[in-house]
Amino acid sequence: MPDLKYVGQSVTRVDSGGKVSGAAVYGYDLVLPEMLYGKVVFSDRAHARITDIDTRLAESHPGVIAVVTGRDVTYIHGETVQDTPFLAIDKVRFIGEPVAAVAAIDEDTAQAAAALIEVTYEDLPAYLSPIDACQPDSIAIHEDYDSYRKADFVSPGKTPNVLEHFKLHTGDVETGFAESDIVLEETYTVPSISHAAMEPHSAHAQVDSDTGRITIWSPNDAPFRAREELAMALDRPVGDIRFINPLQGGGFGAKGGLKLEPVALALAMHTHGRPVRVKYSREETFRSTLTRHEAVVTIKSGVMSDGTLHARRMEIYWGSGAYNEKSATVCIRGSQFAPGPYRIPNVSVNAYSVYTNKPVSGAFRGYGIPQGTWACEQHTDELATRLAMDPLEFRMKNVFTEGDVSYWGEELEAVGLKECLAKASAALEWAAPRSEGVGRGLACMIKPTKIGTESAAAVTIDSDGNVTVLAGTVEIGQGCNTIQSQIAAEELDVPIERVNYAPLDTDVTPFDSSTTSSRSTYHVGNAVRRAAAELREKLLEYAPVAIGNCDPADLRLHDGLVSLQDNPDRACTLAEIVTRAVGSDGVLRGEGECARNDGIELDLETGQSPRAAAYYMYGAHAVDVEVDKETGIVTLLRMAAAHDVGKAINPLTCAGQIEGGAVMGVGAALYETLVYDEQGNIKNPSFLDYHLVTSADAPDVAAIVVEEPLNHGPWGAKGVGEPPVALGPAAIGNAVANATQTRIRDLPLSPERVYWAINGTPSNGD
Amino acid sequence: MRRPVPFELHQPRAVATACELKHQLPQKSFFLAGGTDLVIAVKERGLSPDSLIDLKRIPDLAGVAEDTDGSLTIGALTTLAEIESSATIVARYPFLAQAAGEVGSLQIRNRATIGGNIANASPSADTIPSLMALNASLRISDGANQRSSTLEDFLLGPGQTALRDGEILTAVVIPPTDARLRGEFIKLSPRQVMDLAVVGVAVTLVTDERSRVEAAAIALGAVAPTPIRAGAAEGHLLGRVLDDDLAEAAGAIGADECSPIDDVRSSAEYRRVMVRVLIKRALLNAAARAPGPIPWRQRGRKRH
Numbered sequence A: 001m002p003d004l005k006y007v008g009q010s011v012t013r014v015d016s017g018g019k020v021s022g023a024a025v026y027g028y029d030l031v032l033p034e035m036l037y038g039k040v041v042f043s044d045r046a047h048a049r050i051t052d053i054d055t056r057l058a059e060s061h062p063g064v065i066a067v068v069t070g071r072d073v074t075y076i077h078g079e080t081v082q083d084t085p086f087l088a089i090d091k092v093r094f095i096g097e098p099v100a101a102v103a104a105i106d107e108d109t110a111q112a113a114a115a116l117i118e119v120t121y122e123d124l125p126a127y128l129s130p131i132d133a134c135q136p137d138s139i140a141i142h143e144d145y146d147s148y149r150k151a152d153f154v155s156p157g158k159t160p161n162v163l164e165h166f167k168l169h170t171g172d173v174e175t176g177f178a179e180s181d182i183v184l185e186e187t188y189t190v191p192s193i194s195h196a197a198m199e200p201h202s203a204h205a206q207v208d209s210d211t212g213r214i215t216i217w218s219p220n221d222a223p224f225r226a227r228e229e230l231a232m233a234l235d236r237p238v239g240d241i242r243f244i245n246p247l248q249g250g251g252f253g254a255k256g257g258l259k260l261e262p263v264a265l266a267l268a269m270h271t272h273g274r275p276v277r278v279k280y281s282r283e284e285t286f287r288s289t290l291t292r293h294e295a296v297v298t299i300k301s302g303v304m305s306d307g308t309l310h311a312r313r314m315e316i317y318w319g320s321g322a323y324n325e326k327s328a329t330v331c332i333r334g335s336q337f338a339p340g341p342y343r344i345p346n347v348s349v350n351a352y353s354v355y356t357n358k359p360v361s362g363a364f365r366g367y368g369i370p371q372g373t374w375a376c377e378q379h380t381d382e383l384a385t386r387l388a389m390d391p392l393e394f395r396m397k398n399v400f401t402e403g404d405v406s407y408w409g410e411e412l413e414a415v416g417l418k419e420c421l422a423k424a425s426a427a428l429e430w431a432a433p434r435s436e437g438v439g440r441g442l443a444c445m446i447k448p449t450k451i452g453t454e455s456a457a458a459v460t461i462d463s464d465g466n467v468t469v470l471a472g473t474v475e476i477g478q479g480c481n482t483i484q485s486q487i488a489a490e491e492l493d494v495p496i497e498r499v500n501y502a503p504l505d506t507d508v509t510p511f512d513s514s515t516t517s518s519r520s521t522y523h524v525g526n527a528v529r530r531a532a533a534e535l536r537e538k539l540l541e542y543a544p545v546a547i548g549n550c551d552p553a554d555l556r557l558h559d560g561l562v563s564l565q566d567n568p569d570r571a572c573t574l575a576e577i578v579t580r581a582v583g584s585d586g587v588l589r590g591e592g593e594c595a596r597n598d599g600i601e602l603d604l605e606t607g608q609s610p611r612a613a614a615y616y617m618y619g620a621h622a623v624d625v626e627v628d629k630e631t632g633i634v635t636l637l638r639m640a641a642a643h644d645v646g647k648a649i650n651p652l653t654c655a656g657q658i659e660g661g662a663v664m665g666v667g668a669a670l671y672e673t674l675v676y677d678e679q680g681n682i683k684n685p686s687f688l689d690y691h692l693v694t695s696a697d698a699p700d701v702a703a704i705v706v707e708e709p710l711n712h713g714p715w716g717a718k719g720v721g722e723p724p725v726a727l728g729p730a731a732i733g734n735a736v737a738n739a740t741q742t743r744i745r746d747l748p749l750s751p752e753r754v755y756w757a758i759n760g761t762p763s764n765g766d
Numbered sequence B: 001m002r003r004p005v006p007f008e009l010h011q012p013r014a015v016a017t018a019c020e021l022k023h024q025l026p027q028k029s030f031f032l033a034g035g036t037d038l039v040i041a042v043k044e045r046g047l048s049p050d051s052l053i054d055l056k057r058i059p060d061l062a063g064v065a066e067d068t069d070g071s072l073t074i075g076a077l078t079t080l081a082e083i084e085s086s087a088t089i090v091a092r093y094p095f096l097a098q099a100a101g102e103v104g105s106l107q108i109r110n111r112a113t114i115g116g117n118i119a120n121a122s123p124s125a126d127t128i129p130s131l132m133a134l135n136a137s138l139r140i141s142d143g144a145n146q147r148s149s150t151l152e153d154f155l156l157g158p159g160q161t162a163l164r165d166g167e168i169l170t171a172v173v174i175p176p177t178d179a180r181l182r183g184e185f186i187k188l189s190p191r192q193v194m195d196l197a198v199v200g201v202a203v204t205l206v207t208d209e210r211s212r213v214e215a216a217a218i219a220l221g222a223v224a225p226t227p228i229r230a231g232a233a234e235g236h237l238l239g240r241v242l243d244d245d246l247a248e249a250a251g252a253i254g255a256d257e258c259s260p261i262d263d264v265r266s267s268a269e270y271r272r273v274m275v276r277v278l279i280k281r282a283l284l285n286a287a288a289r290a291p292g293p294i295p296w297r298q299r300g301r302k303r304h
């Protein structure tokens, strides 16, 4: 590979200045001319029929411009299952569901008017766990589920409320268990947790009073997909809708799909052209937006006495909350890979995504992989213990390697997993003795990037030599603007300071499926690289107008100049080429795209597919913990996190993703859980009681970049955004078990849970 | 979070004026110190004051002063950041400095006052157990007259104090202590910082050369409607040689003296067990230490 100037360099984040100084304006901060202020009335019942909504007092309140309920806006949205009303229609399905909304001239008026709306309910039985909700005699949370519009791949279950039943079968598990030397079955659970992005949710909407065209300003991670979902709900062409992305202060999946956009739009449809802003407080964000799926995972495994994994059966219940959001696909993808990154000849998975009367669950950094990884990796260590085998050796013996055909029937390429395991464990001197009270643990994973998505990009250069990248990936804090700028600078060989990343507007920006699934560096990166390459060809083609007569084949583009191969003195700047070719107001533009439409749908009965993902990412974490056996407090001593990113376009941002994800995973391991009362009400909707990791609790993380190149990724790159978050709980759980000789199968590993696990359950406790 | 309804703000320059204002103003008026409890109550707990009377402009209500008799007076408006770094407190009662230093975050401690921590009367208030273990008393003024109260008499229940309408807490007074006094405060919380105590334990000890306990005080936070003294556990220590067994026994007695509740942070049962463990640890830690400042490195919950 020729020397690279920008790719592979730890270039400073291009967006860091404003974010550090505080000058950056996020979606939440945005103020539009003539803007009205929206306020939402939420359901305080987990499951109830709405018998009456009295809005009269609110409507006559001075300063109120619009009051809307599900009677006024009857649209239903949903990406894979169309099940979500803009505002509750006839019934509510969770505490926190938007029931009515008010737009007023200021925030106080909106708040006062919202408080005047009276909703009368008739309670229905509420289901707060996926297992309760899918019993044969459970009542349906969505009575009309069968008639909802759904994506082809959705397979509803046979018992009530099962919105998706995923199946994967290969080999013959029962025979496999019979042939195995050791068989172990255990159940593991993961609670629902909150994305807790630093910026709470907001959306602004405006309906043009002349044309009826809709504009939404929303820090959404997938504006094109949100536009399509909205268009489908409204039964209007996508062209009638424009999404503008203001800066986003984190999201982790909670800001994909439609969240506040439908509420803001419902109001904007009644304000005669004035824009409406709806923003949620932290508490409202906790209660009403999105959570990560709770899951109950049962694994039965058979191993041979030499440590070879032979059979695995899994049964998984995913708590989807009141609406589908992305539950069907989280169930499919999370369950498909839940058996782990291992060669297993006999595998059977039955997974059920179940509606409950809790807040909606959806995409969360890792898309179902963290839950499966927790269960699978605890189970892996439990098996190693039974085998009296070292957990590292056991994994090394069974993990995927290059060319393996996986249990879902795909031949794997660019598998850097063994290197991740080797490097993460070496960083902690895996075999070195550890002192009393200290435990060491390890975990590894596979994470797919979804296939069947597209990215397009354009790169332009103006007559001053400024390069602009237009691409639809959203800067959600991960650093994609920097990566794409590096790629354009590299391909065009222009200084990175001359590269600008255009703000995102679906009217202008080329299409991109979504900023999800760790797909941007690969998909958008390929598209930007191709667009920049096309622009480079154009510049070379036009160069003779600036340089004088020559054969374009003899030209070379380097350092912002084009010169003759064997006569470097004959050169011109890129700006000169643009000016001479298209005039001083002109721009030259290159376009590129990356479409991965070569996926093969999973077989609905067996979950088999020879191409189930665009590519796979691999990772391993190792951690040392100290457990205070008298209090149950777990202290993290050090953590090593190795991730196979294919090629680090920017090693520093890769390390940032690894470290940030690893630390986020510590929260899920030790502290985070949404606590519900018997009515389905979240008891800890604030950062006082919902504990995130602070810097004082974060361990030192050795971020290790492994580069097993993917030949179709840009310079070999895969992705890195999601995997690091999945391994914290898994590795820490194993380390705690190692320190205490006690296996805890439920998260989080709170002091109290660890204490009772070590010291026996409380005498009168539950 | 709610946008507060507009209210009046008064900034008197004397205690007497503040007390007078409190009498004159309508029912829903409150004294404001650092505001780290009060403003949250307004924004998140539905408190709608008509007016606030800011005490921060009143001179002489803040600061740490050593009196000639050896007692220590801490003005009610002294911030927790000042207490955490006061040379006098760090030298004499390092566990109190530590307790102040474990409240919230630096930003909170820069505003939060010790008077607010006490007057807010949270069962988990971090500074109260150490003050109780030092037999501190409170100085209260109604503008004209001064009175004094023990912490035990002052704290009536969660958010409930014996302050009468128009009275201001002006200072906390720590009576003279034995030069050999040593103490310890342990705050148990899942997170290292920015967390409320699941259990807080403060102890003070005076022992003779043979480790025989001459005086002991044990105060517990977050395990009863107010912080409490564990009198029976204290009594058990007196006259005995402090060793592991005695500390363990005192812990077991103390665990029986508290009345913890279940809440979102912890079960009552776990709190009770932790009282046992932390009394033991606090006693042994205190005994193992020479009087004087605790180096920063040694602060934190894992001292045993």
Ligand SMILES: Cc1cc2nc3c(=O)[nH]c(=O)nc-3n(C[C@H](O)[C@H](O)[C@H](O)COP(=O)(O)OP(=O)(O)OC[C@H]3O[C@@H](n4cnc5c(N)ncnc54)[C@H](O)[C@@H]3O)c2cc1C
Pocket (backbone or CB within 6 Å): B030, B031, B032, B033, B034, B035, B036, B037, B038, B039, B040, B055, B076, B077, B080, B102, B103, B104, B105, B108, B111, B112, B113, B114, B115, B116, B117, B118, B119, B120, B124, B125, B126, B127, B163, B167, B168, B169, B170, B194, B195, B196, B197
């Ligand atoms: C993020 C955060 C974290 C926190 N963490 C902790 C923690 O870890 N530990 C802990 O103990 N606390 C914690 N707190 C609570 C709070 O910071 C403390 O209780 C603080 O000491 C209160 O002091 P203040 O000066 O801010 O009181 P204010 O909020 O001003 O007042 C509190 C109450 O006391 C009354 N009051 C105040 N001063 C006087 C006076 N001199 N005379 C009469 N009445 C008075 C007020 O009227 C009010 O009712 C936290 C708070 C926040 C917001």
